[in-house]
Amino acid sequence: MPGIDECLLEAMRLPGARGAALVDWTSGLALGTVGESPGGDHETAAAEAAELARLAAEQHAFASDSDPQETEADPPIEDLILSNRDSYHVLRFVPTSFDSSVFLHLWLARAEGNLALARIRLGEMAGRLVLG
Amino acid sequence: MTAVRTPPPRLPVRDKAAAKECGWGGVSPMLTRLAAERATGVLVREYGTLHLAEGQVVHAESPCAPSLDLLLAVRGTPDAGTGGTEGETSGRHRAASRPAEGAPVTPGALELCRLVALYDAAYFALGPSSTPGRFRYDDAEVPGAMRPVPVADLERETLRRRDLLHRIWPDQRTDGAPLVRPDALAAPSLTARRRAVLNRVDGVRTAADIARELGRPAFHTLVDVRRLVAAGLVSPRPQAPPPEPAPRAAGPADRDRDPDITLLKRLRDALEAL
Incomplete structure (x- = not known):
C-alpha cells in the first residue's frame, strides 16, 4: 500500500464510511484526512479523538493481562469503539517499528456500517500501512 | 496665560484583525509573506530551518528536534532504500539512501514519519526568536520532499501545540x-x-x-x-x-536577570487580550 492517503481511501470503501483520518495522539495532529469530519472540522475532530485515544492508552486497567509491565506493548490497547445514536467511531492504534503514537480513526454511519468488518479491516490496513 | 490642553495621543493598539490580513498575526510575518508570494527557497531562523517550494513547506529541520534518520533508526529499522519514492537519493535525506540494515520501512511509514518530523522541527523553527530570520531564494528542489504542507496549516498547528503545552x-x-x-x-x-x-x-x-x-x-x-x-x-x-564557595547569601537569584523579549511580547499580548 503506497501511502497514508491510499490507506484512508481504502478505509472509505467500507460500507457506511463517512470519514477517516490518521491522527497522532500525542500532539493531536491529523496526518491525513478523507471524507467528512465528525463535528465539521477535521483538525478539531483529530484533537478531540487524540485526547480520547491518549486517555485510553494510558490507563493500566485497559491493558492486556498477559503483558508483564516491563514488556508492555506500546500502546497496550488495540482499538477503541464508540457508538452514538447514528454512528460508530473506531479508533485503531497503529503499531510502528519506530517510536510513534498514531491511530486510524474511522467514522461509520450506523445504519449501513458493519462494526465487526470495519474493525477487522482497519486492523489489516494499520498493519499494511507500516509493515507492508 | 492660556494653556493649550491637548489630550494625550491614543496609545497605539495593534488591530488584530487587520494585522492578520497583512501578515503580522502569525508566528512569523516573514513566513506569511513568503507563502503569499509563493516563494521557493530556505528560511533560516534562530532555532531551525524551513525549506519552501512555491510557498509551501516541504522540509524542516531544527537542532532541537531529532532528524528523520534518527527517528527511523533508533528502533533498528533504518530505511531500506525502498526506492519507491522518487528523488530520495540525495545526501540531504540520508535516511532514504542508507543501505538496508533491518526490516524495510514501507512508503506509508516513511511518509508518516516524515510528516511527524516536519511538524516537529517546524514547531521549534517557528518558536519565538531573538534574531530576525533570513530567506535565501533557491530553486534547487528539496530531494525526497513529499506532501508539501501549507504555511497556514503549519502556523495553526504550531500555535495549537504551544497552547497544548501551556494547558x-x-x-x-x-x-x-x-x-x-x-x-x-x-x-x-x-x-x-x-x-x-x-x-x-x-x-x-x-x-x-x-x-x-x-x-x-x-x-x-x-x-x-x-x-x-x-x-x-x-x-x-x-x-x-548552588555555587561551591557560596559567596552570596540566599536571595532571589532570578530577580536581576534582564526580562526576555519573549516575556515582554507575551505580556503585551496578554494585556491586549484583556
Whole structure:
C-alpha cells in the first residue's frame, strides 16, 4: 500500500464510511484526512479523538493481562469503539517499528456500517500501512 | 496665560484583525509573506530551518528536534532504500539512501514519519526568536520532499501545540533546561512511554537530549516532560546551581536577570487580550 492517503481511501470503501483520518495522539495532529469530519472540522475532530485515544492508552486497567509491565506493548490497547445514536467511531492504534503514537480513526454511519468488518479491516490496513 | 490642553495621543493598539490580513498575526510575518508570494527557497531562523517550494513547506529541520534518520533508526529499522519514492537519493535525506540494515520501512511509514518530523522541527523553527530570520531564494528542489504542507496549516498547528503545552503545565523553562528529579520517590504507575522519559532524567539531559536518545519527536517528549512536571516527578534544574564557595547569601537569584523579549511580547499580548 503506497501511502497514508491510499490507506484512508481504502478505509472509505467500507460500507457506511463517512470519514477517516490518521491522527497522532500525542500532539493531536491529523496526518491525513478523507471524507467528512465528525463535528465539521477535521483538525478539531483529530484533537478531540487524540485526547480520547491518549486517555485510553494510558490507563493500566485497559491493558492486556498477559503483558508483564516491563514488556508492555506500546500502546497496550488495540482499538477503541464508540457508538452514538447514528454512528460508530473506531479508533485503531497503529503499531510502528519506530517510536510513534498514531491511530486510524474511522467514522461509520450506523445504519449501513458493519462494526465487526470495519474493525477487522482497519486492523489489516494499520498493519499494511507500516509493515507492508 | 492660556494653556493649550491637548489630550494625550491614543496609545497605539495593534488591530488584530487587520494585522492578520497583512501578515503580522502569525508566528512569523516573514513566513506569511513568503507563502503569499509563493516563494521557493530556505528560511533560516534562530532555532531551525524551513525549506519552501512555491510557498509551501516541504522540509524542516531544527537542532532541537531529532532528524528523520534518527527517528527511523533508533528502533533498528533504518530505511531500506525502498526506492519507491522518487528523488530520495540525495545526501540531504540520508535516511532514504542508507543501505538496508533491518526490516524495510514501507512508503506509508516513511511518509508518516516524515510528516511527524516536519511538524516537529517546524514547531521549534517557528518558536519565538531573538534574531530576525533570513530567506535565501533557491530553486534547487528539496530531494525526497513529499506532501508539501501549507504555511497556514503549519502556523495553526504550531500555535495549537504551544497552547497544548501551556494547558498541561504553564512553565516553559522545562523545554530547554536540564531536568532533575526532585526526590527519588517511587514513581506512581506510569505509562511505558513516560517511564522511558523519566528514567533518562539525570540533572544533565534536557528534553531535547532525551528525545534524541529515545528517537522520539522532541515535541512529544516536551509533552511527556510537562506531564511529569505537573505530576511533581521532574523539575527544571534551577538556573543558578548552588555555587561551591557560596559567596552570596540566599536571595532571589532570578530577580536581576534582564526580562526576555519573549516575556515582554507575551505580556503585551496578554494585556491586549484583556
